[in-house]
Amino acid sequence: MDLRHLRVSREQDAPIYLQLYRRYREAIATGKLLPGDRVPSVRSLASELNLARGTVETAYQILTSEGYLVARGAAGTVVSPRLANLPEPGTARTAGRSVHESPRLQAVSSEVLPFQLGLPALDAFPRKVWARLAGRSLRTLGTVAMTYPDPAGYEPLRRAIAAYLGISRGIICSHEQIFVVAGYRGALELVCRTLLQAGDLGWYEDPGYIFARQYLELAGMRLEPVPVDEEGLNVGMGQQCAARARFAVVTPTHQSPMGMALSLPRRLELLEWAGRRRAWIIEDDYDSEFRYHGRPLPALKSLDRDGRVLYTGTFSKVLLPGLRLAYLIVPVSQIGRFRDVVDHLPGPGSILPQAMAADFMEHGHFARHLRKMRALYATRRGYLVNALAQTIGDRLHVQPQAGGIHVLAHLNARRSDKSLAAAAQARGLAVTALSSWRVRKSSQGGLLMGFANFATAEDAVAAVRRLKAIF
Ligand SMILES: Cc1ncc(COP(=O)(O)O)c(C=O)c1O
Incomplete structure (x- = not known):
């Protein structure tokens, strides 16, 4: 891959990782990088551009979490093949949307991956009530x-x-x-x-x-x-x-x-x-x-x-x-x-x-929906916590939390949470490394996991079994 278009500058206001992230987005949006293209490893890009490895790692983590890149374990990291439907460079504006927006929307919206953070239970969205209200709003x-x-x-x-x-x-x-x-x-x-x-x-x-x-x-x-x-x-x-x-x-x-x-x-x-x-x-x-x-x-x-x-x-x-x-x-x-x-x-x-x-x-409806969701999330949280304890309880332990729709599991052994998360992502599991949300280094690694979309205990067990493989 030609690395010239990835050049970053210490003089610019934006932090280097952000510059690198933007260069990649631009290269993908303008077709300089195509779906399936392999990108350099963190180590080789860091050495080529004379940057700290952590800087490149942060940029790659963001690109991966936004769906631009996909980690394929030993096969390296590639531009997401799911971006293949992007409009041809230069034609995007005629479709009414800028080229820079498209890859992200496409990648983010197409499916819910196990452990995905930040999503509520999509199967519990009150569609019927909402449809009724839509009709009523339009009529009145x-x-x-x-x-x-x-x-x-x-x-x-x-x-x-x-x-x-x-x-x-x-x-x-x-x-x-x-x-x-x-x-x-x-x-x-x-x-x-x-x-x-x-x-x-x-x-x-x-x-x-x-x-x-x-x-x-x-x-x-x-x-x-x-x-x-x-x-x-x-x-x-x-x-x-x-x-x-x-x-x-x-x-x-x-x-x-x-x-x-x-x-x-x-x-x-x-x-x-x-x-x-x-x-x-x-x-x-x-x-x-x-x-x-x-x-x-x-x-x-x-x-x-x-x-x-x-x-x-x-x-x-x-x-x-x-x-x-x-x-x-x-x-x-x-x-x-x-x-x-x-x-x-x-x-x-x-x-x-x-x-x-x-x-x-x-x-x-809102108060009723919240009551229902609180009970549902308490149950689904239990599915994930139990599955983790039973299947990989020796590898990690869940930090007790009073609320929220994700769990944080700390690693029992000293291992890089970023490499574990990358390995999980390569298997289609949307686990996030705690340290990619940190600015300062810490020895306390962990994995962040959403549980809202585990509809049954079996779903949670099946996903956790797949996760076990990364250890
Ligand atoms: C910490 C935090 N703040 C705010 C939000 C809400 O963001 P938005 O309203 O853009 O969905 C989220 C969503 O995941 C979040 O995790």
């Missing part, structure tokens, strides 16, 4: 919903979200503080455009949710990795390393991916720091609805006396990621600034899914 849409939509989101949905958050998350807010956005990244985009500037420094949990980290880096933010321990984000360390940060991104209810809750003393310490430094806290409350032991913890936002917390929630886990519906709650003092920005942006898209989600919530 008023003029407001048929003309240009409010870019802050459909008002009845914003009201329904405000009511829901008051009851379930202890957040008292008006619908005017709520902005409906296209997924969590939509919320981050709005915060970046309204309150932050390129070059601003922020705390980011280490390990932490890799896709939001990428997004913020792409938006020009500088991120300081702040370690998490058994009490969640180590606020003291954040203050030591980057006291002057302008913002902090946290997952207080269920740290992503480790699973602990941010302790109350840490919550108060974080709020005190933000109030004193006039910094912003972005609270990512992505899966707080699913908790199997104890009472759900109130959101950090419910303790926010100084108006420093920007709260984000999503419908991706409680309904479907395909809906692309999420929301951002801003402090009362900032409503005007957010309004000014949002009025110049495209907003969250079509009104229909928003109208249906509003009806779903207002008519009590």
